[in-house]
Amino acid sequence: MTVLTDRFTRAVDYARIAHAGQVRKGSSIPYLYHLLAVASLVLEFGGDEDQAIAGLLHDVVEDCGETHLAIVRAQFGERVAEIVAACTDGTAEGKQAHTDPDAKRRDWLARKQAYLAHLAEAPDHVLLVSACDKLHNARAIVQDLENPHVGTRVFERFTGGREGTLWYYTALSDGLGDRQVRPAPVLRQVVGRMHALAGVPSHPTSGR
Known part of the structure; x- marks a missing residue:
């Protein structure tokens, strides 16, 4: 039992303060x-406590700035900082550097390709946190696809659009x-549902 x-309580408060004022895409949540x-x-x-804390803090560098990584390391330890860094595919500063839509799209694609390559080599304790992040995001997309007031317009929120997101x-x-x-089979089911609701056949390898 974990x-x-x-430390976990302090991490919740750290995340609350760091992400204050931020909401989920297309919502007021x-x-x-x-x-x-x-x-x-x-x-x-x-997962263990370090991984759970990293789950709380996994977006702090990407959404709040790269200076947070040193603070996370000092307050929560090297292993938590390692996982947070490994779950980050870009910094807040780096994303803000691209304002032109085409440049943002190219940057998005390059970051995603690099992240996918990174996952092939990442240690298991990092992969669990990453998989849980992607699973929750995928479930949120499916929930919006199932909402008749949103539907496929959900993809307009994402730089990759429908094709890139799928x-x-x-x-x-x-x-x-x-x-x-461990979460991979559940993620596969959710991604299959995402494709079905988007009206796009699943990629041939998604049913392996």
């Missing part, structure tokens, strides 16, 4: 909701499945 200590959900999934799939989640599902990460 025991949660005051505080971003903390996603971070708590990822940490919960990490625990559900057998490609990325299929590739994630395949890559995490190849590594036999």
Whole structure:
């Protein structure tokens, strides 16, 4: 059984403060909701406290700035910082450097391709946190696809659009499945549902 200590409580507060004012795409839901959900999934799939804390903090560099990584390392330890860094596919500063839509799209594609290549070599304790993050995001997309007031317009929120988003989640599902990460079978089912609701046949490798 994973025991949660005051480190976890402090991490919740750190995430709350760091992401204050941020909301989930296309909603007014505080971003903390996603971070708590990822940490919960990490625990559900057998993760330890370090991994659960990393689940809470996995987006702090990407969304709040690269200076947070040193603070995370100092407050929560090297292993948590390693996982957070490994779950980051770009910094807030780097994303803000691209304002032109075409440049943003090229940057998005390059970051996603690099992240997929990274997952093939990442250690298991990193993969669990990454898989839980992607699973919660995929479930949120499916929930919006099932909502008649949103539907396929959900893809307008994402830089990759419908085609890019479906490609990325299929590739994630395949890559995490190849590594036999515990949440991978659930992610594969959710991604299949995403394709069906989007009206796009699943990639041939997504049913492996």
